[in-house]
Amino acid sequence: MIMVVILGGGGHGISLAYHLAKKGVPSTVVEMFRINYGSSGRNAGRFRYHFYTRENVEFAKEAIPYLLKMCRELPLNPVCVKTGYLWVLEDDRSLDTIKRMDGIWKSLGVSGKFLDCAEVDIKSEAQCYLAPQDGAFHHDYLTFGMYEEVKDKVTLIPGEAKELVISGGKVKGVKVDGKLISADAVVVTLGAWSGKFMKENGISLPVEPEKKEIFITEDLKYRVKPLVITPKVYFSHTLKGEIIGGVEDVRERGFLDFNVSLERMKLFLKDVRRLVKGAEGIRVLRGWAGYYEMTPDHSHVMGYSESWPEGLFVDAGYSGHGMMFSPYSGKIMADLILDNVKSRFIDIFSPERFEKNRLVDERMVI
Amino acid sequence: MEVRSKRHGRIRAPFDCEKGLPYTEVNLNGKLVENCEPVTGLKGFSLPFSGMYLHRVKFIRHVPWLLEKIAERMNVPERYSALEEYAEERINVDTLIIGSGLSGLTALSRSKGILVTNDLFTDLFDDPLHQGELVSKIKEVIKQNESRIIQGDFMGKFTEGFVVRAGKKLLLISPSKVIFAVGGRYLPPIFEGNDYPNVISRRLYLKRRSIYSKVVVLGSSDDAIKTALVAGAKILIPREVRLFSRRYLELAETKGVEIDEVNFLRVKPKDSKLSVEWDRGNQLVDAVVFAPVKQPRIESMANAGCEYRFYPNMGIYLPEHEMDGYMRSCGHFVVGGARGIWDDEASMLSGEAPFNPEALSFLSYHLKEMPLHEYYTRNFVSVRSPYYYSPGGYACFCEDVLWSDVEQVTKMGYDNVELAKRVGGIGLGECQGKVCTYVTGSVLSSQKLITFRSPLYPM
Structure with a gap:
């Protein structure tokens, strides 16, 4: 039987292990800290169909229904709820963008609607745009739910995978803290650490970490259903009562420390207090930091390149929208690795696109 | 309310x-x-x-x-x-002491730093077993150093530095040395009914002593014995969990404090009182007072990047520190209850230790008598948790x-x-x-x- 070693126990790694196990194939997951330690346990847990590019919308149209189906079946409940995404169009730039996108989204069958923000209890004079198909889920329940289902078929190896072992143009395994783990296929699902690992093994894969910060408030009676996106921040209300969100800014790439900043906390609070009824004096309970795994075209990388050693695969670089896609991507990757079934998305999101200059050009990073 | x-x-x-x-x-x-x-x-x-x-x-x-x-x-x-906005102010301090209590105030009197606390008059002042001398000495330290004491909350580490909230100000501080004197706390053990009002900590009991006439004490620490002495109460401990020092066990014996081992414990409300049942007895009390073990407030130290470890001999978490209180992992110091000390004398000595080698040897000698000692000898032995009375x-x-x-x-x-x-x-x-x-x-x-x-x- 094929020996598959998965590097990284985040949403994508565990999803691949889940789908391999469902096909009767056990696998090994190498994880440096713990399941969902990296970006998978640090995101705000939201899903959407609304992207800038046709490619990502079409991917979402298959991936999100698949996520929702998994939500009904897993042993833990990932609490998938259709809450909608709400853009608060308070400046010309966001108004123009959404007006342009509205037509494209309509043509792709995921239309939203313009309305007064007051209609959805948001304290702004501006116009809002509601995308009702989008929603929320619980990141840890999703990954641990998948893990729980197949854990007897998954070997978790704690440690850092450093060195790919290659012989005769084929992958033979990976060294974890000096120890060789043999493999016929090695799959890199290292999220923000993917580019670093590949580079250390002499392969160029343009995935870089970009630090982000998220804050969560004390409880307020549940009232803001959608994820609210202003020109500066995004936030949403959890069913537990907290308001969770972050600041939309671009900062230098790299493995910056996980401290949070007073500066961003204040920006987040300012918009929450301004826009949510009853939250005028709400306070932050905690903040944390994590990385988006950024690619040059803000779209993920899945599959392999002809120039790589045989048996090396990647599924990473989701640029801020990875968690929602993790169930479906794991399925596509399992089909590819075990059955050589190539989804059309394997071509579109192939790592070869960077060499062949067939970029996807996604611009909606939230 | x-x-x-x-x-x-x-x-x-x-x-x-x-x-x-x-x-x-x-x-x-x-x-x-x-x-x-x-x-x-x-x-x-x-x-x-x-x-x-x-x-x-x-x-x-x-x-x-x-x-x-x-x-x-x-x-x-x-x-x-809506709340008022905070004004931000950056202040320059070489040594920042967080927390008062005996050790923090001792460290303050030994250094040129400033001290931040949100509870200047700690339970030390509520304990009738304390001699007047110690309390008046500490009051004197407070009085003499008033200008270097800030009443405020330590909010933790941010990109901008450590943040202290004092009144309507946020103070941004990047000190070269922090002395954590944050103390410890008594936390409610596990048993059915552990969340009822009037199931309270030793600290709260000391503040409210006058309104409760009959209580039962839960806890395996010297402070449980101290509480039982003050309250004239019985002590219940989980089976085999005895973290008492010899001195206090002897004291309990002389004063006739009963200590019962428990395999099962349940608390239920009965009118305005609590009915306490265990395997071999029951009591109707006004309050259940717990002092299982004093757990250092790890969160502020961990937040500042200081390592901690589980100390299985007492079932608590301790910051990784040396005898003088130095925490190698973060370059800061820890004193008093924050390093697991509950004894007054040891606490004061620990406040001196970062500044005075003589205090260090006294402290080391003093700790030999306590279950904390094996932390320094690295002789780790697991005991049952002092928090676990029975499921529920x-x-x-x-x-x-x-x-x-x-x-x-x-x-x-x-x-x-x-x-x-x-x-x-x-x-x-x-x-x-x-x-x-x-x-x-x-x-x-x-x-x-x-x-x-x-x-x-x-x-």
Whole structure:
């Protein structure tokens, strides 16, 4: 039987292990800290169909229904709820963008609607745009739910995978803290650490970490259903009562420390207090930091390149929208690795696109 | 005032009035009010359903509006009135002492630094067993150094530096040395009925002594003996868990304090009193007072990047430190209760230790008599947790997580605090794990707790 070693126990790694196990194939997951330690346990847990590019919308149209189906079946409940995404169009730039996108989204069958923000209890004079198909889920329940289902078929190896072992143009395994783990296929699902690992093994894969910060408030009676996106921040209300969100800014790439900043906390609070009824004096309970795994075209990388050693695969670089896609991507990757079934998305999101200059050009990073 | 819990609608009151602990602050029509009132009515309708139903009852997933309806009915505030903005100020300090108490104030008198505290008059001042001499000495230190004491909250580490909230100001501080004198706390043990009002910490009992006539004491520490002496009460300890020092055991014996081992414990309300039942007895009391073991307030030190470890000999978490209090992992110091010390003399010596080699040898000698000693000799031996009396009750009071829920996720293999948080939902409420993570960790012998994130208090 094929020996598959998965590097990284985040949403994508565990999803691949889940789908391999469902096909009767056990696998090994190498994880440096713990399941969902990296970006998978640090995101705000939201899903959407609304992207800038046709490619990502079409991917979402298959991936999100698949996520929702998994939500009904897993042993833990990932609490998938259709809450909608709400853009608060308070400046010309966001108004123009959404007006342009509205037509494209309509043509792709995921239309939203313009309305007064007051209609959805948001304290702004501006116009809002509601995308009702989008929603929320619980990141840890999703990954641990998948893990729980197949854990007897998954070997978790704690440690850092450093060195790919290659012989005769084929992958033979990976060294974890000096120890060789043999493999016929090695799959890199290292999220923000993917580019670093590949580079250390002499392969160029343009995935870089970009630090982000998220804050969560004390409880307020549940009232803001959608994820609210202003020109500066995004936030949403959890069913537990907290308001969770972050600041939309671009900062230098790299493995910056996980401290949070007073500066961003204040920006987040300012918009929450301004826009949510009853939250005028709400306070932050905690903040944390994590990385988006950024690619040059803000779209993920899945599959392999002809120039790589045989048996090396990647599924990473989701640029801020990875968690929602993790169930479906794991399925596509399992089909590819075990059955050589190539989804059309394997071509579109192939790592070869960077060499062949067939970029996807996604611009909606939230 | 009567407070109902968020999910189960249980009547709750603070078990200790330390700032930041569950139910010490109540939102009244949008205004935040400090709450340290005793509660008289103990009974009321509540629904202690398991949080695991969310996963187990598949029906929930097919009725999308159901969870929204439940969310709308939770006991959470309707609004928060607007607050004044804080003014930010950067201040330059070489040494920052966080926390008062004996050790912090001793360190202050030995250094040129400033001290930040949100509780200047600690339980030291409430304990009738303290000689007047010690209290007046400490009052003198406070008086002489008043200008270097800031009343405020240590909010933790941010990109901009350490943040202290004092009045309407946020002070940004990047000191070269921090001395953590944050002390320790008594946390409620695990047993059925552990969340009822009037199940309280030794600290709160000392403040309220006059209103309770009959109490029972839970705890395996010297402070449990001290409490029993003050209250004239019996002590219940979990089977085989004795963390007493020889000196206090002898004292208990001379004074005739009864110490009973317990395999089973249950507390139920009866009129305005609590009925306490254990395997070999029962009592009707006004309060159940606990002092299982003094757990250092690790969260502020961990937040500042200082390593800590589980000390299995006492079932507590200790910052990794040397005899002089130096914490190599972060370059800061720890003194007093924050390093596990509960004895007054040792506490004062630990406050001197970073400055005075002579105090260091006294301290080292002094600690030889205590169960803390094996931390320094690295002679680690596991004991049963001082928090575990019998199954039942609540693991987390803020989010109403039942102890049985923690048991369930533990059985699934998620058997450390971080995983019990991720899968079982502890450590995510209003107090951000200042209670449940330590107790759960002690019972599970978890090597680590959770990541204690900034801010350390709601901000």
